[in-house]
Amino acid sequence: MGLMDRQEIEALVKDYGSRVNEGRTIKELINDGEIPELKGCQIYEGKVSNCVYGDTLKTNDGIPIRLMYRSNRVSTHDQHRGTIPFKDQVLALNHHLMLELVKGILGSSQFKIPDLTPTSTVIAAENLSPIQFENVLRLYMAESSTSTSLYQHWLSGEREFCGHKLPNNLSPNGKLPYLMDTPSTKAKNDESVSPQYLFDKGICTEQEYMEIRNNSILVFGIILEHDRKKGMIPVDTKLEHGRNHKGEIVVMDEVFTLDSTRRWKLDLESGSFELDEQGRPKSYSKEFVRGMKFDSxxxxxxxxxxxxxxxxxxxxxxxxxxxxxxxxxxxRDERIVESTNLILKHLGLKK
Structure with a gap:
């Protein structure tokens, strides 16, 4: 069958949106005894996903496991904004497709689980030791209201950003002179910083940063070529990395998804970007949610x-x-229980 058109998608969301949002959370499922193998594990409840890990959650080889449960929650400006039907499955498939393209360069912490579908909202991975910065790459100076954005710094008159000299002739939503690496701290209030800041604070060494930076630039090029053929351009992205039990640096969490990567749609006839009602490039990412009017x-x-x-x-x-x-x-809870049991069985942890 061909792609669904907009009318079909709207019917799918209208008919099944409430149903796929129904069900208990992973925390409730564990508390209700539905997955006894996870009893006593720690549960981290994030803005858009939950993680389960603990001393008893290890492979037979002693590798610590982290189970990540995607939700349908959406947030902007560090605030919860609502629940989006099918978002968890869309991001799961998005991540799966992108990881297949880049894991040969960035590595992966994920375990390969037979029979787990690409739309499964549960990810089984090694519980890495995280490297505490967000690796942000920018190809365009996208208009953005976030405090860490290059655009906000440029608008305020700053002409240096994360160690890069900014020319005066940049334009909102215009292409940058080159793909810029612009790291951001991972804290309650994120801050864009230079690589030297990371070295001075002991967050990573210069050699580790160069490995992360160079590999990330390589895979950005791979995604750029992939997306261009699909009529889209990746504008900027955020990657996170950690060290595995071998001491290797690998990518963690999601890669090049709609929540972590801004994409603009190309007009295939003109080669220019399609524009929205405000005359800005039409965004296919979480970014367009930031421009919506929320309940006061x-x-x-x-x-x-x-x-x-x-x-x-x-x-x-x-x-x-x-x-x-x-x-x-x-x-959701039916899907969560089934996927978790598949994972635990494959890893030899099912009772």
Whole structure:
């Protein structure tokens, strides 16, 4: 079957959106005894995903395991904005496709689990020792309201950013002179910093940074060529890295997904970017959510807006994959339990 058109996607979201959002969280499932192997493990509840790890969660070889559970939550400006139907499955498939393209260079902490589908919202990986900075790469100076953005620094008159000299003739949403590495701290309030800051604070060595930087630039080029053929351009992205039990530096968490990577759509006839109602490049990423009007009291998206975001996410994954989106229509907790049991069985931890 061919790709779903917008009308089909809207019908899918309208008919099944509530259903796929239903179900208990992983914390509730563990507390209810649904997955006894995870009893006593630590649960980290993040803005858009939850992680489970602990002393008892190890492979037979003693490698520590981290289980990551994607949610349908969406956040902007460090604030929860709502729940987007199918978002967890879209990002899971997005991450799977991109990781297959880049893991030969960036490595991977994930365990290969037979029978686990690419849309499974549970990821099994080694619990890495994280390197405490976000590796941000920028090809364009995208307009952005976030405090760590190059655009906000340039707008305020600064002409040096993360160690890079900024020319005066840059333009909003214009291409940068070259692909810039612009690291950001991982803290309550993130801050864009120079690589030298990372060395001075003991976050990583110069040699480690150069390995991360050079490999990331290589894979950005791979994704650029992949996306260009699909009619899109990666504008900027965020990667995170950690050290595995062998001391190797590998990528962790998601790679080049809609939540971590801004993409703009190309007009294939003109070769220029498609524009939205405000005359800005049409964004196929979480970025367009930041431009929405939230409820003045709750700060949340309206139900109508949540469905609109879901449609955009599904449209984008079809562009990226070139294939029809085939979601699992069961409630979340059914999918979570099945995927977790597959993982535990394969890793020899199922009781």
């Amino acid at each position: 009291k709750t700060g949340l998206l309206s139900p109508k807006q949540e469905l609109e975001v879901a449609v955009r996410y599904i449209e984008t994954i079809q562009h990226i994959s070139g294939k029809r989106f085939e979601p699992d229509l069961r409630p």
